[in-house]
Every structure is written in C-alpha cells, then in structure tokens.
Amino acid sequence: MKKISLANLNELYSAISANYPLYLPVERAGEVNYGYYEEGAKVRLDVLKTVKSPKDCFFPQTEDLMKFKVEGQKIEIIDVREHAKPFVVMGVRACDFKAFDVLDRVFLVDPLDTYYQTKREAGIVITHACGKVEESCFCKTFGIDPVNPLGDVTVWTDSENLYWRANTEKGEALTKELGDLLVEYQGNAVEEQQAKVNEIYAKLPLASLTTESFKNGDMMELFNSDKWQKLSEACLGCGTCTFVCPTCQCFDIREFVTNSGVTRFRCWDSCMFNDFTKTAGGQPRTTQMQRYRQRFMHKLVYFPQNNEGAYSCVGCGRCVKKCPQGLNIVKVIKEFGGKQDA
Amino acid sequence: MQGLEKLMLEKANALLQSGEVDRVIGWKKGESYYDVSPATFTKDNLEGFVYNCFCGANLSKYLVAESKKEGKMLVFLKPCDTYSFNQLLSEHRIEKEKFYVVGVGCNGHLDMNKVYAQGVEGILSMSEDENNLIVETVYGQKIVEKESALLIKCLTCKSKEFAVADETLVVGEMKPANPNRFEEVEKLESMTEAERYAFWKEQLSKCIRCNACRNACPACTCINCVFDNNASGISAKANADEFEEKLFHIIRAYHVAGRCTDCGECSRVCPQNIPLHLINRKVIKDINENYGDYQAGAEVNARNPLVNYTKADVEAKEVVEGGNK
Numbered sequence: 079m080k081k082i083s084l085a086n087l088n089e090l091y092s093a094i095s096a097n098y099p100l101y102l103p104v105e106r107a108g109e110v111n112y113g114y115y116e117e118g119a120k121v122r123l124d125v126l127k128t129v130k131s132p133k134d135c136f137f138p139q140t141e142d143l144m145k146f147k148v149e150g151q152k153i154e155i156i157d158v159r160e161h162a163k164p165f166v167v168m169g170v171r172a173c174d175f176k177a178f179d180v181l182d183r184v185f186l187v188d189p190l191d192t193y194y195q196t197k198r199e200a201g202i203v204i205t206h207a208c209g210k211v212e213e214s215c216f217c218k219t220f221g222i223d224p225v226n227p228l229g230d231v232t233v234w235t236d237s238e239n240l241y242w243r244a245n246t247e248k249g250e251a252l253t254k255e256l257g258d259l260l261v262e263y264q265g266n267a268v269e270e271q272q273a274k275v276n277e278i279y280a281k282l283p284l285a286s287l288t289t290e291s292f293k294n295g296d297m298m299e300l301f302n303s304d305k306w307q308k309l310s311e312a313c314l315g316c317g318t319c320t321f322v323c324p325t326c327q328c329f330d331i332r333e334f335v336t337n338s339g340v341t342r343f344r345c346w347d348s349c350m351f352n353d354f355t356k357t358a359g360g361q362p363r364t365t366q367m368q369r370y371r372q373r374f375m376h377k378l379v380y381f382p383q384n385n386e387g388a389y390s391c392v393g394c395g396r397c398v399k400k401c402p403q404g405l406n407i408v409k410v411i412k413e414f415g416g417k418q419d420a
Numbered sequence: 421m422q423g424l425e426k427l428m429l430e431k432a433n434a435l436l437q438s439g440e441v442d443r444v445i446g447w448k449k450g451e452s453y454y455d456v457s458p459a460t461f462t463k464d465n466l467e468g469f470v471y472n473c474f475c476g477a478n479l480s481k482y483l484v485a486e487s488k489k490e491g492k493m494l495v496f497l498k499p500c501d502t503y504s505f506n507q508l509l510s511e512h513r514i515e516k517e518k519f520y521v522v523g524v525g526c527n528g529h530l531d532m533n534k535v536y537a538q539g540v541e542g543i544l545s546m547s548e549d550e551n552n553l554i555v556e557t558v559y560g561q562k563i564v565e566k567e568s569a570l571l572i573k574c575l576t577c578k579s580k581e582f583a584v585a586d587e588t589l590v591v592g593e594m595k596p597a598n599p600n601r602f603e604e605v606e607k608l609e610s611m612t613e614a615e616r617y618a619f620w621k622e623q624l625s626k627c628i629r630c631n632a633c634r635n636a637c638p639a640c641t642c643i644n645c646v647f648d649n650n651a652s653g654i655s656a657k658a659n660a661d662e663f664e665e666k667l668f669h670i671i672r673a674y675h676v677a678g679r680c681t682d683c684g685e686c687s688r689v690c691p692q693n694i695p696l697h698l699i700n701r702k703v704i705k706d707i708n709e710n711y712g713d714y715q716a717g718a719e720v721n722a723r724n725p726l727v728n729y730t731k732a733d734v735e736a737k738e739v740v741e742g743g744n745k
Contacts, residue, residue, distance in 0.1 A: 107622045109692050129692055130628060139628065140658040213452070213543045278542060281558045283452065312458040314481070316632035318691045330657055345658030348630075353648055353655075399532075402632050402689030403477060404450050404457040412451070 079268070080242040080253065080260035087123070087240060091115050093256055094166050098202070101135050102168040103128045112167070123169050123235060126212055127396055131174050131324030135167045136197045137181060139321075139346050143193065143331065146340040159193065162200035166252070169206045172227035173217040173394040177324035178203070180381075180390045184327045202248050205229035209236060209271055214395030216284040216408065222392060224279065225272040234268045241268050284408060289389060291415040292378045300379055301371070305413050310370035312403040317348030319397040319406070320373070325390045328354075349373050374410045423591045424524060425471040428496055431522055431589065435494050436463040441520050442491030445482060447475045453546035454532050458482060460493075471496070473548050476529030476571050478685045480504035480638040487514040495519050498526040499594075500573065502583040503681035503717030504638035509584075510721050511679070513641050523582035525590030528566070528574035533693065535569050538562075550592075572697065573684025576601035583718055601682075604695070605702050624665045626692035629658055633669075633686035633696050639676040646671075673699040678707060678724035681717040710734040 082090055094100045100115040103122045110125045112132045145156040170178075178198075185194035205227035208215075217224050226232070230249035234241040242260050244253045253260065279285055292300070320326040330347040333340050347354055349372045355362055363369050381390040397406040428446065435441045447470050448459035454474040461469060478501045486493050497505055502523060508514045535553065542558035553564040577597045582588055608616055631647075634640045646652045647668065659665040673680075682704055686696040707714055711725035711733055725733075 107626055107694075109626055111626065111692075129626075140660055210541060212541060278558050281544070282542060283544065308459075311460060312482075314632065314635040314689075316635040316689070317628075317630040318632045318689075321628045321630045322691060332657070334660065343660065345660075347657055351631075351648065351657070352644075353650065356650070398455075400691045402636055402691075404455050408451055 079263050081239045081263035082242065082260050083239055084235065084237075086259070087121070090240070090256070090259055091119075091121060092117075093259055094168070094252070097255060099163075099165040100168060101132070101165060112169075123206060123240075126171065126208065126210065127214075127394065127399065129396075129400070130322055131177060131394065131396065132167055132170050133174075133177060133181060133324050135165070135201060136178065136194055137185070137327065137329075141193060141344055143342045143344055145342070148337075148339050159196065162196045164200050164202060166202045166204060168204040168233075170203055170227070170229060171206060171208060171394070172222050172224045173215075173220075173392040174324045175203065175205050175227045175229055176217070176220065176222050176392045177394070180325040180388070180392070181327055183385050183388065202231075202252055203229035204231040204233060204249075207232060207234045207268075207272070208275055209234065211275055211279045211282060212395065213282050213284065214398040215279070215282065216287045216393035216395060218279065218285070219287045219289060219393050219411075220389055220391060225275050234271060236267055236271055239263075239267065284393075284395075287393075287408065287411060289378060289411060292382070292389075292411075293387070295379070295414070297375075297379055297383070300414065301375060303414070306367050306371045309405070309410055309413055310367045313350070313366050313370050313405055314403060315350050315352060315366050315369070316402065317346075317350050318400050318402065320348035320350055321346060322396040322400050324394055324396070325377070325392060349376070370405075374407060377407065378411070424589060425469075427589045427591065428471050428522070428524065429466065429469055432461065432466060432469065432494055435520060436461075436466075440492070441494040443486070443489075444469075444494040445479055445486065446496050447471060447477075452543065454530075454535075460486075471524070473528075473530045473553065473566060474532070476531075476574070476688060478504055478636070478638060478683050480508060480683075481636060481641075481685075483508060483514045483519065484641050487518045489518075492517070493519050494522060496522050496524050497582075497585070498524055498529075499580050499582055500526075500578060500681075500683050502581075502585060503579070503715065504683050505717070506583050506720050507679060507681050507717035508638060508641070510717075511641070521584055521586050523585035523588035523590075525588070525592070525594050526580070527595050528570045528577065530566060530569045531571045531688075535564055538564055538568065540564060571684070572687050572695065576604070576684075578682050578715075584720070602701065602705050604698055605705050608698060608702065620666065621662065623694045624669060625662070626694055627659060627665050627669070628692065629656070629668065630691060632689040632691065634672060636685040636689040637672075637676065638681070638683060638685070639679045640672070669696065669699060673703060676700060677703045678714075678726035679716050680704065681715070706739075710739055 095115045101112055102115055103110050103125055104113040105120040105122045110122045110128050111130050112128055142158045144158055147154040185191035207227055208224040228245055230246045232243045244250045328347045329344045331344045333342050350369055377390045382388055391407055398408055432444045444461040447456045448468045449470045450456055456470055456474050458477055458479055480501050509516055540555055540562050544556045547554045551566055553566060555562040578601055579597050580594045647655055649655050680700040682701055684697050690696055707725055714725050
C-alpha cells in the first residue's frame with residue numbers, strides 16, 4: 079500500500095490530470111457533483127453522497143448518437159463516436175462502484191451498447207472507501223462492503239493521509255506514472271478505520287434492512303398488492319429519484335432537427351414521467367401508482383429475475399435524502415416485510 | 421409542536437366522526453422523525469398521522485386531484501399555503517365546497533440539509549422543543565437550534581395571516597413574518613449584468629431537469645406541460661446545452677408570473693438547491709413596483725396586475741428600460 083498526505087492532494091490531482099481527464103466530486107454553487115478537475119476546482123473527496131452519482135462518466139445524461147446531414151435528397155449519416163481516450167474517475171464509493179456492475183448488465187450484453195462500452199473500457203476507476211456512514215446508507219443490504227471497494231485503485235482517507243492500493247494492471251500502471259508522489263506505507267490505519275466504520279454501520283437504523291421477502295415473493299402477488307396505492311400517494315411524478323439514482327438506466331432517444339441536418343441524441347428518461355415509454359399505441363401506465371410500482375418492481379423483482387438475483391439497487395440512499403416528499407425504496411422494502419428482527 | 425399535533429389529530433377525528441369531512445390530508449410518519457410524507461387519512465384510519473418541524477411541504481398542489489373526488493376533505497394549511505389555496509380557487513382548479521380548511525399556526529419548518537451541514541451524522545432519533553431539535557446520534561446527543569436550520573422559504577416568510585381558513589389552530593405566539601423578503605432580490609439587482617449572468621449560469625448549470633420544481637409548484641397545474649408534450653415541438657427531457665438550462669426555468673417563471681404566491685416549494689424540492697424562488701420573487705418585486713403592491717392568493721378572484729389595465733399602470737417603455745438597467 080502507498081500513501082500521500084492530504085495536504086498534497088492537489089499535487090496528486092494535478093499529476094493525474096496532466097495525463098488524463100480527471101473526473102471527481104467537485105463543489106459548484108454549493109452542491110457536490112462529479113466534474114472535471116481543473117486548477118482551482120473545489121475537490122470534495124470527503125463528501126459521502128454526491129447529488130448525482132458518477133454514472134454520467136459512462137452513461138451521460140445527454141449524449142449524441144449520430145448526425146444526419148441533409149442536402150436535397152441526399153442524407154449522409156455521420157458517426158459521432160470518438161475513440162474515447164483513457165480518463166480517470168476518482169472517489170467512487172463502494173455503492174456507486176457496484177452500480178457500474180448493474181449498468182454493465184444492461185449495456186454490455188447483446189445488443190452491445192458501443193457508446194457505453196467505449197467509455198467503460200477507457201475509464202480508470204479509483205474507488206474511495208467510506209470513512210464514515212450515514213443513517214441513509216444501506217449498501218450492506220445488497221452485499222456491498224463500504225470499506226473495501228475494488229476498482230482499478232482503491233483509496234482510503236483519514237484525517238491525515240490518503241492511502242492508495244492498486245488492484246488491477248490499469249491501476250498498477252497509473253501508480254507507476256505517479257512515481258514519487260506516493261510513498262510506501264506499512265501501518266494499519268486502514269484496518270483501524272474499517273473496523274470503526276463497520277461498528278458504526280451496525281448501529282445505524284437501516285443496518286438490518288433485508289430484501290429477503292422479494293427473493294421468495296410471488297411476482298404477480300407483489301404486482302397486484304394494494305400497498306402500492308398508499309406507498310405512492312404523495313408521489314409528485316418528478317424524476318429526482320431516477321436522476322440521482324446510480325443504477326437507473328432508462329433513456330429516451332430524441333432528435334434535434336434543423337434545416338440542414340438532424341442530431342439524434344439520447345437522454346436519461348424517468349419511469350416517473352407521464353410520457354415514459356409512450357408509443358403510438360398509447361400509454362402502458364396511465365396512473366402515478368403504476369409508474370411508481372414500475373420503478374420498484376424493476377429494481378427489486380424484474381431485474382433480479384433476469385440477472386441471477388442481482389438487485390438493481392445498491393443502497394446508496396440518495397433517493398432517501400432527495401425525494402421532496404419523503405418517498406423512497408426503503409419504505410417499499412419495509413412495507414413488503416423487509417426487516418429482520420434485530 | 422406536539423401540542424399542535426394533538427389538536428390537529430383531535431380536529432381530524434372530530435370532523436371525520438361527525439361526517440363533516442370524508443378524508444383528511446396531512447402528513448404521515450416515515451422511517452424517522454424527519455422522514456415525513458404528505459398522506460390522506462380516512463375515518464378509523466388515522467394511524468401514523470404526524471405534525472412536526474419537518475412538515476414543510478405545501479399540500480395545496482395535491483388538492484387539484486383531490487378536488488375531483490367525491491366528498492369533502494379536511495386540509496391543514498400553514499399561513500403561506502393558504503395563499504396557494506386561494507390562488508387555485510381563483511383559477512378554478514379546486515372548489516371551496518370540497519374542502520374544510522384548518523389553518524395551523526407556524527413558526528417555520530426545517531431543512532434537513534441544514535441540519536446535516538452542522539455536522540450532525542449517524543442519526544438514531546430526534547425530538548424537538550420550542551426552540552431546539554434534540555438529535556440522538558451514534559456519536560452522542562446534538563442540539564440544533566431550529567432558527568439555524570429553517571427552510572429558505574421560512575427564512576423569508578411572507579405572511580402569518582391566514583388568507584383562507586374555516587378555523588385556525590394556533591399554539592402560542594407566531595413570530596412575525598420577515599419584512600425584508602426582497603433583500604435577496606435586491607442583492608441580485610445590485611450586481612452588474614455580467615455578475616448576475618454568471619450567478620445564474622452557475623446555479624442553473626446544476627439543473628438535472630427532474631421537474632421537481634414544476635411538479636411541486638401549485639401554480640403549475642397544466643394537465644400536460646408544454647415540456648412534456650411531444651407535439652409541442654419543444655418537449656425536452658434533458659438540457660442539451662446551456663441555453664436550455666435557462667430556457668426551462670425562465671419560461672416557467674413567466675408562466676407563473678402574477679400567479680406565483682411565493683410559497684417557496686420550488687427551492688425546497690430542488691435536489692441541487694438552486695434558489696429558484698429568486699426568479700419568481702424578482703417578478704413579484706417588479707409587479708409591486710410597476711403596478712402597485714400585489715400578493716397573489718391574498719384574495720380570491722383578485723385581478724392579477726399583468727392581466728388587468730388601470731390608468732396608473734407604468735408605461736411599457738419604462739418596464740423595458742427598467743429591465744435594461
């Protein structure tokens with residue numbers, strides 16, 4: 079393991095960003111989101127939950143797919159895909175890292191999503207183990223270890239140092255490039271922190287949350303439950319939960335049309351919106367209750383049934399913190415019996 | 421606030437039992453003290469009814485849908501919410517006969533973000549007294565002064581009057597409203613054009629187009645918003661560029677101009693904490709200055725100055741020049 083003093087972190091960021099675009103939590107106008115590092119950026123590696131997750135770096139909120147150049151009867155199709163150059167995403171928490179796995183299960187299967195694939199292959203991921211946990215955290219419900227995430231490199235931070243461990247060839251190569259900036263470390267600061275965080279996690283209110291009832295639940299019974307009406311009644315139909323969610327992967331394809339051409343792009347969509355998956359034939363879900371149910375059935379029932387039991391929730395707790403009306407997946411899990419006796 | 425909660429619960433019970441109302445809209449307990457959600461209740465099913473310092477949501481928006489249902493509903497409104505109620509009445513979005521309005525006294529509600537910002541972590545439970553929030557955490561007890569964690573909309577409280585109420589429940593004294601709620605707007609006005617542009621550019625660049633501001637807004641009651649209507653030609657689910665980040669919010673502000681009661685829900689619900697209320701409040705300030713003081717929702721069926729003509733109205737030229745200042 080290697081280390082660098084927190085006081086020298088700007089040198090580390092500069093060194094990485096000299097060779098790669100560096101994407102990490104930065105504070106802008108009072109809120110912390112992932113953004114590119116530049117001189118003077120207010121890096122906030124300490125923040126546990128960025129507002130948006132880092133999924134943008136592989137699956138941006140808007141992304142051009144192709145362009146059409148129109149000249150009279152002639153239409154030329156322009157491939158806008160760039161050979162993505164390697165980039166570094168730093169500070170990814172264990173839950174958000176696990177979310178990449180959920181996205182991979184969607185985009186890296188047949189039919190392969192080449193837009194996602196190119197970025198995924200070009201990305202070097204530096205995860206950041208949690209040095210604290212919040213009462214809205216429930217990653218362990220999904221088998222995630224908050225204090226020991228993987229990725230190409232894992233870092234831990236305490237009040238003095240950042241500790242660095244390369245996990246893959248990509249990570250080793252990056253470490254080598256940084257040379258003397260990182261110095262060897264032999265102590266047990268990381269183990270001590272891990273034990274402390276685990277101890278605190280166990281005391282938090284969501285430590286005993288479990289999805290067992292969904293594993294054994296009957297899909298149609300869950301679907302037809304009259305609990306959805308009450309659960310969803312305060313839902314405003316905004317897309318906050320879906321847009322801050324690290325695993326939500328639905329998108330819409332739209333076109334920007336001008337006289338000389340067309341830009342076809344995709345953008346995140348939300349199953350909470352009233353025109354979600356609207357087709358010429360109409361609307362498959364006409365009420366907010368149905369839309370609400372779709373979101374949670376997808377995460378807790380449909381997705382696991384299609385993916386060897388893997389849930390498409392990672393317990394990051396962003397929906398818990400951000401829903402304007404206090405609705406979230408925890409309430410759904412608990413309503414359907416998801417709490418072990420302490 | 422337990423005193424008020426008890427009175428509200430008793431009122432709800434009494435009105436449901438007597439048959440005066442069929443349903444109640446209020447707040448329901450969640451996973452923790454601060455995790456409360458708007459909810460409806462019926463006779464014999466008031467379980468989970470709660471009212472505490474985190475019940476800051478404006479319930480008026482829900483009444484548009486509730487007004488279409490059979491029967492009468494008891495609704496608890498804070499002073500600021502009553503203006504939204506009146507505005508919805510004026511716009512024929514709700515019918516008064518469908519609601520029994522109980523005004524509840526208010527000394528402001530809290531913003532959990534501001535509690536977290538004071539270093540409060542690992543929350544196990546909470547309680548409150550008149551001035552403080554008492555938080556039990558895994559690291560020990562923390563006391564947070566309520567005054568230090570008020571929602572933005574409560575910091576700039578516009579009124580402690582009930583614009584409409586069949587009756588009121590007030591425990592103790594209500595602190596006066598903030599007489600200087602336009603201060604933040606004045607600060608923006610005093611900036612140079614370039615500074616102001618930079619301010620909004622930075623703030624609005626955070627927008628993720630979740631539509632929470634629009635969906636929570638009691639003035640945004642279009643059945644199908646132009647931005648959701650594929651046939652409109654401008655429907656959009658994302659900000660494709662900087663221009664669109666601003667376009668959405670400016671169009672929304674213009675659409676609610678003269679109708680916005682300054683309830684502050686837009687800023688309360690924004691996941692990126694963009695001070696959206698300032699756009700609307702600037703319009704309100706301009707209306708006040710150009711056409712005389714006007715508070716949307718203060719009276720039912722009042723004429724919004726923007727759709728009313730009086731000889732005293734400022735000349736259009738002056739408005740344009742004012743905007744160019």
